[in-house]
Amino acid sequence: NAGVTQTPKFQVLKTGQSMTLQCAQDMNHEYMSWYRQDPGMGLRLIHYSVGAGITDQGEVPNGYNVSRSTTEDFPLRLLSAAPSQTSVYFCASRPLMGELFFGEGSRLTVL
């Protein structure tokens, strides 16, 4: 059982480049979300989705886009990377009533 799978695990970008962090879950969870983790700030919610075709903004959505075309996938797009987006990104999913299951994380560095 793979759970929540994120790719890539590591990425280095130059300012202004775009990229997509992939997230897939095989648990048939309705809810999926993206967090960023920065030292001393805990996890901050970027975007979330309660089902296919439905997305909503979290605490820090600026500079990021998401889509949810299937139940399984929830990619996070950085449109024009900035150094402030250097962070560790976690994808997580859960059933509508339940706890979050996290991916392994993606470490992004923007130069």
Place this chain on the structure above:
Amino acid sequence: AQSVSQHNHHVILSEAASLELGCNYSYGGTVNLFWYVQYPGQHLQLLLKYFSGDPLVKGIKGFEAEFIKSKFSFNLRKPSVQWSDTAEYFCAVNRNNNDMRFGAGTRLTVKP
């Protein structure tokens, strides 16, 4: 703004000492409460959760937490910590089945 507050940023204990980490939230209404642990270099893992019922919740590895509704608190406790408990601990709150918000985390260092 509604939030989740963890008052201790870094706690240092000796092995066998007792642990209590504070967590307060500012959301009204019905909430679901969680504690997660993150070991160095790893992703977050669930320690315990509270949805309803007995406000004293027992989790894995000897951890427990008490929900006190009147104080909007969900403090984490362990009677006797071990070196292997060294990690970062996050409190999280889910309200109305929507997004889940996390506290800033408490780093626990247990000295052997």
